[in-house]
Amino acid sequence: MAINFKKTYRFAVKSALYISIFSTAFLAVLMYYLMELNWNFVLLFSISLFIFSFFVLQYRVERFIYRRVKKIYDDVSLLESSSFRNKSITTDMATLTREVEKFARDKKIEIETLKIREEYRREFLGNVSHELKTPLFTVQGYILTLLDGAMNDKVLRKKYLQRAEKGVERLIYIVQDLDMITKLEVGTINLNSTRFNIVEVIQNVFDLLEMKADIKGIMLMFDMKYIKPIMVYGDQEKIQQVVTNLVVNSIKYGKENGTTEVSIEDLVNNKIIIRVKDNGEGIEKKNIPRLFERFFRVDKSGARTEGGSGLGLAIVKHIIEAHEEKMYVESKYGVGSEFSFTLEKTK
Known part of the structure; x- marks a missing residue:
């Protein structure tokens, strides 16, 4: 393997300097006592010895570090030998230590990710x-x-x-x-984005799920009367599926004779937020981060009796992210839950 010299020569420079000073002083003393002292010869000897010592030390230390450290890496399989072989070797121990620690951290993160x-x-x-x-x-x-x-x-x-x-x-x-x-x-499903009235979409969902809500005595309602249409930009069919899944969940986990309320609010930068709020059983704080996982159910037994594939919220999350929008969840156990998402508003 060809050694690539890196500009971290501190160790070699200091070591060569010590050797040169000692050797030059020793030579000067010998010449002073044994023969005539020639300062030109001493200076030439000192420079030549320094250059020779520097390159020998730099080369030998790099070879030493490479062979032994690489063997450790290979033995513990902390990194691929190819990734180490293609890099320059340094005699700067601080730099080497940082590199080894970085490799160890990266591999630890990789192992933890694989475990998860x-x-x-x-x-x-x-x-x-x-x-x-x-x-x-x-x-x-x-x-x-x-x-x-x-x-x-x-x-x-x-x-x-x-x-x-x-x-x-x-x-x-x-x-x-x-x-x-x-x-x-x-990403194989293409969004068919158009301009549509989100109020009409929500009303269609209410009409579709009215009988399902009546079984539990749950009232589907807006927070206020929206007289004017609110136009948004997105895939109408996919957004209707999002609203349907959220309302179905609010009915499924809502308490009897409760309410499911949908509100539409303006945000900055031509955005609106649609909120689906219920006064059901709510969600414990520890379960909120996992709500959008496939097949994750807060109530493992009761939820299956209500039907559904267990994929509704996962699909909701992916549809909203496909629109490059945000999804939010707020819930208080025993009080109720609110799921909300943003959409681009148009005139």
């Missing part, structure tokens, strides 16, 4: 398995019952086939949501 990703991967696979096996086992159970003889009973046959169909619909719903969130993450 591995934990997330295991949890994600477990959640996917759990979400899929429930409707699968349901469908399998009804089909096996029909095959065992229930098929001959017309009443049971229709009943079991209808229940099996619900299980298949849930499977399709989960797969479709998984497909959408995957496309959103890799």
